[in-house]
Amino acid sequence: MAMKVSASDGVKVYHVTSGKALPAWLSEAKKRALRRDEEYRRRLELLQSFGFPSACQRLKATPDGQYIFATGYHPPMLKVYDLANLAMKFDRHMDSEVVDFTILSEDYSKAAFLCADRTVSFHARFGGYYKARAPAHRAFALNGSTRGTRAGSGTAQQLKGVRTPRQGRDLAYAPHLAELVVAGSASELWRISLEEGRFMTPLACRAPGVNACGVSPVHGLFAAGGEDGTLECFDLRARAAAGRLDAAAAAGAPGEALTAVRFDGAGMQAAVGTSNGLVAIFDLRSSRPLLVKDHMYGDPIRDIKWHVSGAGGAGGALAARRVVSSDCHAVKIWDASTGEGYTSIEPPDGDINDVLLWPDSGLIMIGGDTPRVRAG
Template sequence: MSLRFAAPDGVKVYTVAGGKNLPTWVSDKKKRSLRKDEDYNRRVELVQDFEFPAACQRIKVSADQQYIFASGYHPPRVRVYDVNQLSLKFERHLNAEIVDFQILSEDYSKAVFLCDDRRLDFHAKFGSYHKTRVPRAGRCLTYSHPTAELFVAGSAPEIWRLSLEEGRFMAPMPAASPGVNALGLSPAHGLLAAAGEEGLLECYDPRGLTALRFDDSGMHVAVGTSGGLVAVFDLRSQRPMVVKDHQYESPILDIKWPTTAAGRSRALVASADRHIIKFWDAASGEGFTNIEPKDGDINDICLWPGSGLAYFIPALGPAPKWSSFLESMTEELEERTAPAVYDDYRFITRAELDSLGLANLVGTNMLKPYMHGFFLDNRLYNKAKNAVDPFAYEAYRAKRVAQKLEEERKSRISIIKKLPKVNATTAARLLGEEGEDGPKKRKAALPNLLEDTRFKAMFEDTEFTIDEASRDYKLLHPNADPAKERRLVREHFEAVEGDGDAQSASDTEGQDDDQTRARKPAARHRVSGVF
């Protein structure tokens, strides 16, 4: 088997759908005699029966690139080829010659044929489904998927529109040419172009306007189209200031300009289609927030003036007077943690999955891949968590108890007391232990040591200063917690500042080194004796 090719311009072109080139005047009997021709039998046919007895007029490929449509005449017929099987899938005969056709679906299930008897023949999988007539002889047709409209043009100065969604003809679009020979629809912006007989090229925007709303100043207007676009215009300009695309290709149902409680416009636009309500900036088109209903479609929207109802959005304005309790409710909800996406499933990352020892479940129906992780059933997650760390609950419980105790301690009313300049940490510890005793012990407690004349000198004379960093103190108090003592001083007491520091400092500077060295052992000895 060999491929025939030609290279007229130095570029090889291989023939993959036939063998010898036979002239048109060769009779059918002569063609049948070629069955014994070796070269003819060795020809390449990429798709079997990829031919017509007389001629092929139109050929197109489906959107999913799985089927090839071809129409021919003598007799009028249409053939559909399956590229996966490289063969003919089916063939249908029509009553009139096919002028043009369009594939309405992604596969071969829906198609429409424009015939020379002014009929539009709609076909489904089973065959012909419906027929209708156009006013004049048609020459071409095209189909708009976003709007589900079929455009037909012919020997008349107009373009006929057939809405397949409503099942009726719409108002035709006038053309400047006496006849239209070709139609084209841009997949990028949806403009319809018509090529006329007198060399005229006309462009139309088939999208209809479905929503309109002025702002409070009256100088700006927002317009919604049937294709899901919202344009904001300044009445002094022909060009839109900004165009917002809902990206659903659904008609815009309604447009609102949200205002604050004072009535001043916040330059926000609320536009809605049947899928979503979008709040966005009227100057830049930047999104503010979106609202999507959980079930059902959106039919209309209504904004309470100066508020955020019916969905309460505090950023748009306060709640109305008759529902002012929403303010406190939203404040309470903000303090709570956000709920999970699903009640019975938990989102975990791949690292968490490996730490739980469940990496072998990847690819099974027990894990639902989502973004950068997986959704896992809460029951399975709890079992795996308990197996990996059986003491996790006890540690969590102890942590929660400590947090509750800390919150209760902070909620108490603490009296700020002034501490002495000497041995402030010791005084704070003694007073703190006295405050933590119960009411019965508090009644039988001894007098305040700071006011007792027997121990008053201990908190006034610097000779009784306790050096907590000394070796003797650490031996006598091995379980002392310096961090806790500093916390007590910082939270419950206030240090006394006076002239005593300066006086004691001047006295200390006037003493010589011998006296200082003689007094230090005495101070340590007295302190040790007291404790």
């Protein structure tokens, strides 16, 4: 069994999920006839049913590294894959399209989904059990503590709710406070306390809307990327912003919106992406970017990941620190210190929606506007 290989910039990329997917309407007789087809015989499947009827929208791995969450649309649905068995564990159809989601536990047992109908849907092992749509401070009776990474218990009879004030665009989970923060098309950040089971006082932003947000895994600082190009950082225990920066202007793109935000593993640097295809790396102690990388396509940056490889490990001095940034056309991997390109991955068809970078490895999974999830 052979894998397709590409060697952009001299770096070999092995396509783990190469080959064409079979259409669902294909008859059994034609499926049997494909045994003589050389391309079909050489196909690879990383996981059972690793794809969707139309497109994949979001990909995330559980903190314990045993499961993969994937969402798709047309129709909107969720799939969870068990990596120990290389198979799909379950799938669920959603009421509306998933904008983004976050995993609340170490395994697949608890997750929160931000949906296009302005709801935050909480799911457990048995299925969806609560939809939080309440603005302001109305309580919604999520039972049990979620301090750390544990979510509260509930029953299927608790599925109810009212609407959020505006459309949500991104969400982030702060485990040290057990708070879920939702950003959207308003100058507010809506906070949901999963320990108290209620909406907290929202945080005020200067930006008219927030496109992307993130929480540092080290010190818990929360960052919000505004549609006016400002980057605002908050200590979630205080109401006022800890600092503000016109990141787009500092990166040489005044007036452009921020579309992606990601802290590094040490918590001292943050990478932001702009709507015109720039990625800028900032030290939190400076208002000037350390580095600006241009994707050269002029389209919004959709995702940013940090990748550490080499002898030094996650915090070692000998480790190679790279940034994995993506727009709708390509995934670019480049050095975080010099900006020198390492390699790039350009799918032959379909826009890129999300990228999952497997920890401590070189495996990359790409969800896009194609039925199959690509991996390499």
